[in-house]
Amino acid sequence: MTPLLEAQRLTKRYSASREIMSGESQNASSMIMAVDSVSFKVAKGETLGLVGQSGSGKTTVGKLVLRLEYPSEGRILYEGEDIHLFKRKRLRDFRSKVQMIFQDPYESLDPRLSLRSSLEEPLIVHGIRSRSEKTLRVEDVLTKVGLTPPQRFLKLRPDQLSGGQRQRAAIARSLILQPELVVADEPVSMLDVSVSAEILNLMLELKRSMNIAYLFITHNLPHAAYFCDRICVMRQGQIVEEGTAENVLRHPEADYTKTLISSIPLYPHQ
Amino acid sequence: MTELLKVEGLTVEYALNGHYVKAVDDVSLTVNKGDALGIVGESGCGKSSLALAIMGILPDNARIASGIVQFEGEDLLKMPQSRQRRDIRWKRISMIFQSSMNALNPVYRVGSTLTSVAEFKRKVSRNEAAEIVERLYRLVGMDPSRMKNFPHQYSGGMRQRAVIAMSLICEPPLIIADEPTTALDVVVQNQILKTLRKLREDLGMAIILISHDVGVIGETCERVAVMYGGKLFETGSAKQLFSKPNNPYTRALLGCFPDLENPKRKLNGIPGEPPDLTMIPPGCRFAPRCAYAKEICRTQAPPIYELEAGHKSLCHFAKELSQ
Numbered sequence: 075m076t077p078l079l080e081a082q083r084l085t086k087r088y089s090a091s092r093e094i095m096s097g098e099s100q101n102a103s104s105m106i107m108a109v110d111s112v113s114f115k116v117a118k119g120e121t122l123g124l125v126g127q128s129g130s131g132k133t134t135v136g137k138l139v140l141r142l143e144y145p146s147e148g149r150i151l152y153e154g155e156d157i158h159l160f161k162r163k164r165l166r167d168f169r170s171k172v173q174m175i176f177q178d179p180y181e182s183l184d185p186r187l188s189l190r191s192s193l194e195e196p197l198i199v200h201g202i203r204s205r206s207e208k209t210l211r212v213e214d215v216l217t218k219v220g221l222t223p224p225q226r227f228l229k230l231r232p233d234q235l236s237g238g239q240r241q242r243a244a245i246a247r248s249l250i251l252q253p254e255l256v257v258a259d260e261p262v263s264m265l266d267v268s269v270s271a272e273i274l275n276l277m278l279e280l281k282r283s284m285n286i287a288y289l290f291i292t293h294n295l296p297h298a299a300y301f302c303d304r305i306c307v308m309r310q311g312q313i314v315e316e317g318t319a320e321n322v323l324r325h326p327e328a329d330y331t332k333t334l335i336s337s338i339p340l341y342p343h344q
Numbered sequence: 345m346t347e348l349l350k351v352e353g354l355t356v357e358y359a360l361n362g363h364y365v366k367a368v369d370d371v372s373l374t375v376n377k378g379d380a381l382g383i384v385g386e387s388g389c390g391k392s393s394l395a396l397a398i399m400g401i402l403p404d405n406a407r408i409a410s411g412i413v414q415f416e417g418e419d420l421l422k423m424p425q426s427r428q429r430r431d432i433r434w435k436r437i438s439m440i441f442q443s444s445m446n447a448l449n450p451v452y453r454v455g456s457t458l459t460s461v462a463e464f465k466r467k468v469s470r471n472e473a474a475e476i477v478e479r480l481y482r483l484v485g486m487d488p489s490r491m492k493n494f495p496h497q498y499s500g501g502m503r504q505r506a507v508i509a510m511s512l513i514c515e516p517p518l519i520i521a522d523e524p525t526t527a528l529d530v531v532v533q534n535q536i537l538k539t540l541r542k543l544r545e546d547l548g549m550a551i552i553l554i555s556h557d558v559g560v561i562g563e564t565c566e567r568v569a570v571m572y573g574g575k576l577f578e579t580g581s582a583k584q585l586f587s588k589p590n591n592p593y594t595r596a597l598l599g600c601f602p603d604l605e606n607p608k609r610k611l612n613g614i615p616g617e618p619p620d621l622t623m624i625p626p627g628c629r630f631a632p633r634c635a636y637a638k639e640i641c642r643t644q645a646p647p648i649y650e651l652e653a654g655h656k657s658l659c660h661f662a663k664e665l666s667q
Contacts, residue, residue, distance in 0.1 A: 127529040128500075236617045237387075266386040267556055268633075271600040271613030293529050299607035323607050337534035338604065341562025342586045 076154040077115040078287050079139065079255055084112045084148035086134050086311075108134040110311035111148070118254065121281060121288040123302035123319065125295050125334070131311040132291045136257045139289060140174055141165075152255075170200050173248035177260035179240035182247075183232040189216070189243055190228040196251050211250060218283075219246045220276060238269035242276070249280065259291040274301055295334055299323040307331045345376040348518055348550050349398070354411030356390070356397045364409070365621045367393040369574035371411075377517065379550045382561030382582070384597070385571035386618050391554045394571070395520045398552075399439055400428050415518075434465045438511035440504075442523035447507050448495040454506050455481075455491025462513045480509040483546075484539050501532035508539065515547055522554045537564055558601060562586060567654075570594045573619040573629040580655035590666050591657040592636045628660070636661055 086109040109131045116122045124132040137143040139150055141157050150157045152168060160168050176182040183192055193212045202208060216224035219242040232240055241261065248256055258277065262270035278301065280286060292298050298305050299319040307315040307328065315328040326332050356368035368390040375381050385391045396402045398413055400420055413420045415437065420428065433439075441447045449457055455477060462473035478488040484505040495503055504524060511519050521540065525533040541564060544551060555561050561568055561582075568585045570578040570593065578591040589595045599612040616633040619625070625632060631641040640660050649662035659665065 127531055238617055266618060267600045268386060268597065268614035269617065271611040272615065273613075274611060275613060295530070296602035296604060296607065299604075300602045300611060319607060323604060333531060335604070337530040339530075339533070339537065339557060339559030339563045340604070341558045341598075341601075342582060 075117075077151075078118045078120075078153060079116040079289070080151040080154075081112055081114050081135070081139070082149045082151065084109055084135065084138060084150065085146045086131075086138060086143060087146045107311045109138065109145075112306075112308075112311070112313055113148075114306055114313065114316070116255065116287050116289060119281065119285045119287055120304070121290055121302045123290045123292065123298035123305040124308055125292060125298045125305055126308035127293060127334075129310075130308040132293075132308050133259055135308075136174070136259050136289060136291050139255075140172060140257055141168070166200070170196075170251040171253050172255045172257070173251065173253040175241075175244055175248050175256060175258040175261045178264055179237070179244040180232060182244050183240065185232050188229050188231055189221075189246075192243070193247055193250055196247065200251060215246045215250045218249065218280065219243070221246065237265055238273065241265060241269075241273055245273075245277065245280075249284070249286075252284065253286065255287045255289065257289045257291070260293070261290075262297065263292065263294065270297075277301070295323065296338060307334065345379075347374055348377050348379070348416065349375040349552075350412070350414040351394075351398065352412045352414070354394070354397060354413060355409040356393050356402065357407055357409045358393075358403075359405045359407075360622065363622070364407070366409070366574050366624070367406070367621060368397060371571075371574075371576050373569055373576065373579065375518065375550050375552060377550060378544070378548050379567060380544060380565040381550075381552050382565030382568045383552065383554045383571055384556065384558055384561045384568060386556055386597075388573075388618050388621065389571045390574040391571050392522055395439065395522050395552065395554055399433065399437060399520065400425070401433075434461065434516065435514045436516050437518045437520065438514070438516045440507055440511045440519060440521040440524045442526055447510075448503060450495050453492055453494055454498065454503075455488075455493075458491070458506065458510050458513065461510060465514050476513065477509070480512055481506075483512070483543065484509045485535070499532075500528050501536065504528060504532075504536055505539065508536070508543075512543065512547070516549065518550045518552070520552045520554070523556070524553070525560060526555070526557075533560070540564060558586075558598060570597065573624065574621060575629065575658060576656075577630070577659070578655075578657045580651075584652070584655040588651075588655075588666070590651055590655070590662055591659050592634045592661075592665070593630045594657075596633075596635070628658075636665070 087105045088108055090104055090106045112135060124135055126132045138145050157168060190212055194208050197208050213224040216227055221227045221242050262273050290298060290302055302319045305319050305322045306313045309330050315322060315331045326335055352372045354368055354371045355366060357364040357366050371394060383391045397408060408421060448454060458477045459473045462476045463470055481488040486505050525536050553564050566582055568582050569576050572593050578585060578594045589598055596614045603609045614633050619629045627643045628641045628646045631637040646658050646660045648656050648658050650656050651666050
């Protein structure tokens, strides 16, 4: 079966000017390998976690998958087709099927727009103009993300919501076009711990009810293990370990994964 | 054990639209010499305001409505600011702030900032001050040659180490660390926590560590206070509190962290949101989110219940929960 998404030897180099390089590496090559020959597959309805420290290249992989960046080498296949060959209608279709959730819902929602306007915008862009259908879909998606009753939230702007509600709204926006793949880049790292568990559970529930596949990008290995079917551990642009969530966490093989796990602070009896 | 810091009935209020909002509400705690006390709570629970109140550096729109902050036998709240500045801050109590980027002046070399503090606070020559800073750099695991760099040339972890080094300049008996590792990734966080633990062993200072991460607190502190909506909900030794959490909020909070042995165990989260301090519900402020809440919780403020020596819980049903 063709996977939903496949990255084949994906590489992204950024040129680095001397100023931004730190003292020691001034003589190194002036190109930074943000992503270095990374390959992975995501099946329909599957959740793949990309885990790594800051600077490991995980966010760049997300941007490449979303076609927000062009790879220096390698290909990204969506349902078996190279996403960089997509034109017009196919690209538009791809844009509606692949959505994203970012870390900071305050920055990913327009502060001047009501939730209704924010949520209707993607519908309008994708040609849904009927007023009744727009209302129906907006109310439906708000209910799905737990902002109920939806009528109460339609007129609110992001600053009138709490952090957890804002992230729910951002999730609603990513779901309104009924995507097949959602790239979630640190979706809970800005939220309070009590709220982040709720948001992870919501995303899991939506995965089941809407058969969504996720590319879940995080530095938090326990969260990834909880949320994902499989995990890729990234370090300096490369995947150093790949496996089922349970195996990566409980029986890590790469030294780097072991370091990551031993660094997780634990309270007694955890 | 010698008592170092005693906070009693401390209430901190912020002026907001003509009203006063209680950010810290009747908080009492003690820190003995060499102790490590962890304060754990979510954003807006008042843990940072508590730290600022102890340091005497609350913003202008805040006031201390009641309570005492006694440090080495003296009431800091009654002490003039000038004396606090001269004799207490840096020398007796220092603070490590969360955002180390903002704690270092971007236009000065990091070493120069630290050397100035040492020169001024320890009344030594510039050269001696530089030697002190060099020694501290080694102590926190940094190469003194990096003193000549500017903050932007440091990584996040190095900046945090520099700020820790700065807090150690006068070797104060108490350090307050407010989310010292929050902006860092786990590997660097682990190094910083190790550094803090080692410094405590070597120098015997007491630390108040503030964090939202129970793991960070659990690895570093022997005593723990759980804060919610401006109040201490549970206090006790780390052992008491983590093995026998006796407050519904503590239990719920622990349930939000994944179990590494069993990563797929369902995380429970806590429905709803932390309380809006401008609209504190009558009764217990956790009641709207609490799985155990009964009628009395919504109408009457809960009492503090002492389960065993040193282990206290703010809950109507603390006794029932302990059985």
